[in-house]
Amino acid sequence: MAELTFREAVAAGIAQEMERDERVVFLGEDVAAAGGVFKTTVGLLERFGPKRVRDCPISEQAIVGAAMGAAMTGLRPIAEIMFSDFLAVCWDMVANEIAKTRYMTNGQIALPLVIRTANGAGSRFGAQHSQAVENWAMAVPGLKVVAPSSPADVKGLLAAAVRDPDPVIFFEQKSLYSMKGEVPDGEYVDELGKAKVLRRGKDCTIIALALMVHRALEAAEVLEKEHGISCTVVDVRSLVPLDTRTILSEVAKTGRLVTVEENPRLCGWGAEIASIVTEECFWDLDGPIVRITTPHVPLPSADQLEDNAIPSVARIVREIREKID
Amino acid sequence: MAELTFREAVAAGIAQEMERDERVVFLGEDVAAAGGVFKTTVGLLERFGPKRVRDCPISEQAIVGAAMGAAMTGLRPIAEIMFSDFLAVCWDMVANEIAKTRYMTNGQIALPLVIRTANGAGSRFGAQHSQAVENWAMAVPGLKVVAPSSPADVKGLLAAAVRDPDPVIFFEQKSLYSMKGEVPDGEYVDELGKAKVLRRGKDCTIIALALMVHRALEAAEVLEKEHGISCTVVDVRSLVPLDTRTILSEVAKTGRLVTVEENPRLCGWGAEIASIVTEECFWDLDGPIVRITTPHVPLPSADQLEDNAIPSVARIVREIREKID
Amino acid sequence: MKGKKAAAGDDIGRETRLELYRLQVELRYCEKRAYDLFLQNLVKGTSHLSLGQEAIAAAFGVAMRPDDYTFCTYRGHAHTLARGASMAGVLGELMGRQCGLLGGKGGSMHLTDVAHGAMGSYAIVGAHLPVAAGAAWSAQYRGTEQVAVCFFGDGTANIGAFHEALNLAAVWKLPVIFVCENNLYMEYTPISAVTAVKHPAADRASAYGLESILVDGNDADEVYRVAVRTMSQARAGGGPALIEAKTYRHSGHSRADPAKYRPEGELDKWLERDPIKLYRERLVKLGLNEATLKDIEDQALRKVDEATAIAKASLPPSLDGIEKNVWADGGAAWRN
Amino acid sequence: MKGKKAAAGDDIGRETRLELYRLQVELRYCEKRAYDLFLQNLVKGTSHLSLGQEAIAAAFGVAMRPDDYTFCTYRGHAHTLARGASMAGVLGELMGRQCGLLGGKGGSMHLTDVAHGAMGSYAIVGAHLPVAAGAAWSAQYRGTEQVAVCFFGDGTANIGAFHEALNLAAVWKLPVIFVCENNLYMEYTPISAVTAVKHPAADRASAYGLESILVDGNDADEVYRVAVRTMSQARAGGGPALIEAKTYRHSGHSRADPAKYRPEGELDKWLERDPIKLYRERLVKLGLNEATLKDIEDQALRKVDEATAIAKASLPPSLDGIEKNVWADGGAAWRN
Numbered sequence A, B: 001m002a003e004l005t006f007r008e009a010v011a012a013g014i015a016q017e018m019e020r021d022e023r024v025v026f027l028g029e030d031v032a033a034a035g036g037v038f039k040t041t042v043g044l045l046e047r048f049g050p051k052r053v054r055d056c057p058i059s060e061q062a063i064v065g066a067a068m069g070a071a072m073t074g075l076r077p078i079a080e081i082m083f084s085d086f087l088a089v090c091w092d093m094v095a096n097e098i099a100k101t102r103y104m105t106n107g108q109i110a111l112p113l114v115i116r117t118a119n120g121a122g123s124r125f126g127a128q129h130s131q132a133v134e135n136w137a138m139a140v141p142g143l144k145v146v147a148p149s150s151p152a153d154v155k156g157l158l159a160a161a162v163r164d165p166d167p168v169i170f171f172e173q174k175s176l177y178s179m180k181g182e183v184p185d186g187e188y189v190d191e192l193g194k195a196k197v198l199r200r201g202k203d204c205t206i207i208a209l210a211l212m213v214h215r216a217l218e219a220a221e222v223l224e225k226e227h228g229i230s231c232t233v234v235d236v237r238s239l240v241p242l243d244t245r246t247i248l249s250e251v252a253k254t255g256r257l258v259t260v261e262e263n264p265r266l267c268g269w270g271a272e273i274a275s276i277v278t279e280e281c282f283w284d285l286d287g288p289i290v291r292i293t294t295p296h297v298p299l300p301s302a303d304q305l306e307d308n309a310i311p312s313v314a315r316i317v318r319e320i321r322e323k324i325d
Numbered sequence C, D: 001m002k003g004k005k006a007a008a009g010d011d012i013g014r015e016t017r018l019e020l021y022r023l024q025v026e027l028r029y030c031e032k033r034a035y036d037l038f039l040q041n042l043v044k045g046t047s048h049l050s051l052g053q054e055a056i057a058a059a060f061g062v063a064m065r066p067d068d069y070t071f072c073t074y075r076g077h078a079h080t081l082a083r084g085a086s087m088a089g090v091l092g093e094l095m096g097r098q099c100g101l102l103g104g105k106g107g108s109m110h111l112t113d114v115a116h117g118a119m120g121s122y123a124i125v126g127a128h129l130p131v132a133a134g135a136a137w138s139a140q141y142r143g144t145e146q147v148a149v150c151f152f153g154d155g156t157a158n159i160g161a162f163h164e165a166l167n168l169a170a171v172w173k174l175p176v177i178f179v180c181e182n183n184l185y186m187e188y189t190p191i192s193a194v195t196a197v198k199h200p201a202a203d204r205a206s207a208y209g210l211e212s213i214l215v216d217g218n219d220a221d222e223v224y225r226v227a228v229r230t231m232s233q234a235r236a237g238g239g240p241a242l243i244e245a246k247t248y249r250h251s252g253h254s255r256a257d258p259a260k261y262r263p264e265g266e267l268d269k270w271l272e273r274d275p276i277k278l279y280r281e282r283l284v285k286l287g288l289n290e291a292t293l294k295d296i297e298d299q300a301l302r303k304v305d306e307a308t309a310i311a312k313a314s315l316p317p318s319l320d321g322i323e324k325n326v327w328a329d330g331g332a333a334w335r336n
């Protein structure tokens, strides 16, 4: 096992797949010569050359569209959209073209491609560079949606995404890029569609994603030690496919569900999970489902404002104490 | 009261507001000389002239961007995006610029504008011209979101949207355009953020939007007459602001909630409502919340396929019979 | 191209010319049939006919290599057929039948036949230009000398994706030919009313360092020549081309459109320049006999009749198709 | 413009020249201060400095009418200040303080001061070009003879919104001036590596029927002249202009960037062409005395010092701001 940062794990995952499969190509803005603005792709140009690792103009529609055209003709492109907010600039390509083409063509066209993107808050970049938009992608049939919370998951899930025959939107939480963690050596591939139970408790099941997984775990420690509330924490990891089996069985065990979402409230992924739980294991519920989210506002940039907008450990503790008896 | 079609009510609403306020201008593709591809804006050019009613190139970003620039400098533009699917083409303008600008500028910039768009299935147009994407807009803080279900609501809510000081995305269900209904004569303005209880029952509360309101009403008739199940039907009308007061109190009365959504399942507006209900009136619930949606697939085009993909009266009846005792 | 040899017509040759004629006639008859089927209420969704624009589809269809890629728009019947797609598959798709190219899942606006290089019809204006660039990138990467040809309308030259695709294709020297079929209208609005330059595509070629190419889109030979030239340049690594082909659609924008916005006489003027009529006259002038041409026409009609019969006999798609082929595993499951 | 009169400099005049100098110096000092504050860890978010590009902002700032509109990018400190925005408001916003122009809600990338015509800084490349066109449309509609000026970078000329905005502005003859500040890099990538033409904006003007205008962006007089000319044309109904101003940024793209990708010597070469140094030399040549210039510089420094003190003394914004100003009613309620 080597210790890698989250950002190094991105490069490692891409490199592993490019090494293995000549069809894997990588494109984006400032990704080649500069190694990416988040330094997530350092060394790839040197290792795989300018034919496979390509710097692009500021043309998100062309980048994602080119990935689509390449994917349907035999390549397995990985495209970087620098900030997930910019998915909006090429949303037609993502939501209307890539997501729908296999279905519309009744399976004639396959689109094995990955769109990687830096997601989420914490850098004081303001409302146009800080959004957590996993729910945008989740709402569109035809897209797989993944958001890892650790360096090992980054490498394993990115490899799985590249090998997946369907389009995958891969969200990398910006605020986790410098996180370190053990990553298995050698070829390492994880599986899409599997949640991970990171901690088991008896009072409440907390479902979280990406950065929020760490906050949920920390909150669970505090709740256990200081307040005698014992929580299960589930890292969803993959929103599509969604591991409803794990989610439903873990909620059934504790009888309570809390989602912790970085996104603004309305139509977040937690709403979907809440609706599934309340439809499919209603009789196991011992009390209201609680959603802890960023309030439904665009994100402010000043540090204190930003920190107080997205769910903090303290807020998770407080809300669970108040709402879970 | 005059009887108008839904599409005539659109033109009537726009005309009423243009007549009243010189700052109201209207732009879109094929909207002026041709009166709109859905004939929703017939007569406006003749009545208000080419300075106020403008045909645009196929440049959705420019159309919506121009509306934004005009709104911040004293006008009150109404922009048409021909099909709501095309919101994806200008999603950055809508979700990142228009939605966030007031907040980011701490209130310095006001954006009183309306984006009208034809939404939903039923025309056998296929996956790229048939989506119901109200939830895309609902998920973005800073947008108001309206979807009327009758000619009277079209006129009244459109007028309210034009007068609203904030940006409003106004969804017009394509399949309702030929529907006829009584529309109040003279100046008529409704209010955003008010749901309407269209029918009261004691067994179950059905919450629906736009076309689905009519199917829910029909299903409620059948359920009452043929199966002895009596349903309340609530027309949400406005997703943002959301009339949670009416929703919560109507659900509390029957103890059961069913949402009927035209959108594909994941992260639909019904998920949000389910999560609110299950958080705020859990103890009033007598059983699982049921969501009836289009399956999570892009829409097929052939008539039988399309008809069987979106929720039908028969399916609503069947699911409520099976799931509501 | 405009020299003596071209004028004599011997640069193209009799066989190719007959092929160009045959294809134009087939496309014409099939589009007319699509219209008839619509009048019989057998075509349920919308449809956008290419009547009057067949020379462009036919010329490229003949000039392209079997493994080249076609990308087209909702107005894509002709381009799809021109690559060799089954006519019954096309008509069946318009009618929402099982035998349809897409099994009724896509409809008229999304015709696709990957086996014949027809890589999809795209219904959102401009979206397929970057996709075509991507297919060309893939060909370049794989070293196959395939070319991607991307057809679109005059109105499409005003959308952002056009700009991005052209720039990327030029910078990466991609083997992609962008073909703007300028039929004077973006839907119901004259293109001149919404465009800053006279020739929406040709006047913009220089913005991407490309040659400005304007061609008579109603002359199959002219289009064929420019197709051959630009595609062989692209195959040789010379990069993309942007071609503007002037043409006219005889019917409305789509089935819903009676095209009343056209000035009086405009259609008549263009009917005189009907590409098929012109081409037939040319062939006769070049010495081809009436019987040969008549034979081509009869065969085309038979082909259309047969296809119609197959499509009409085909059943509606089975309902379980609704939840098929979202994913590569054939299904639609978003959960376990 | 290049004639004898211009060479003598008397087309601009002493007062205006001093104003151009004063503004450039203020912008320079303020940007340097922003950098110092970042080194002191007082600027929390990102920031994109205009060091080296001040001549463009200053020239337009001086040439514009108070009621004209400015639209700029994340690299917008200079453009916002050039319209007269409070320096303490700008520095305070960078530091996330209550006195910030946006009360800490927007940060460095979103500086806005509507009272001074600074209609926002937009952080998503290209988005503000259509918005500027819209403001110009509004001015045209209201008949105010206001002009909208929209600043953006060389890299922005490759994005779709650029194309759409230019075409719409040209077709509608909108009073909007698009100013491309070509500083040779899109973020870390040389613009030439990703652009099909040499001059990303100027070589594309013809695609919108516009004059190709290339100007030395490090010469405030040159920029001033072209600003005056194009704006007066626009006010008179002559429609938009697209200007490409060649310049260079002295520092990295943003605070995170040490700019190691620049070839050796490039920065030095451009430092010799520092717009402020050049302008000072010109003023001296034109007979202005050293004391006057020194005085301007001292005053600018004092202004920056005072603004810094105010910003440093300002408190962090109060937390209830998080749920304020989503809507016109001042709140954030999405429900009743």
Ligand SMILES: Cc1ncc(C[n+]2csc(CCOP(=O)(O)OP(=O)(O)O)c2C)c(N)n1
Pocket: B029, B058, B060, B082, B086, B089, C075, C123, C124, C125, C126, C152, C153, C154, C155, C156, C157, C183, C185, C186, C187, C253
């Ligand atoms: C992004 C987008 N905007 C608008 C439309 C609606 N629309 C469909 S076809 C069309 C006109 C296209 O004109 P042109 O490019 O000239 O092609 P033609 O139909 O003439 O072949 C429009 C506006 C669309 N499909 N996509």
Ligand SMILES: Cc1ncc(C[n+]2csc(CCOP(=O)(O)OP(=O)(O)O)c2C)c(N)n1
Pocket: A029, A058, A060, A082, A086, A089, D075, D123, D124, D125, D126, D152, D153, D154, D155, D156, D157, D181, D183, D185, D186, D187, D253
């Ligand atoms: C749509 C979009 N894509 C990418 C980015 C990231 N980004 C920010 S600035 C920049 C480079 C812009 O270059 P240029 O237009 O030349 O402006 P400059 O920074 O040089 O002033 C990029 C790629 C963005 N903000 N928006």
Ligand SMILES: [Mg+2]
Pocket: C153, C154, C155, C181, C182, C183, C184, C185, C186, C187
């Ligand atoms: Mg056209």
Ligand SMILES: [Mg+2]
Pocket: D153, D154, D155, D181, D182, D183, D184, D185, D186, D187
């Ligand atoms: Mg630049």
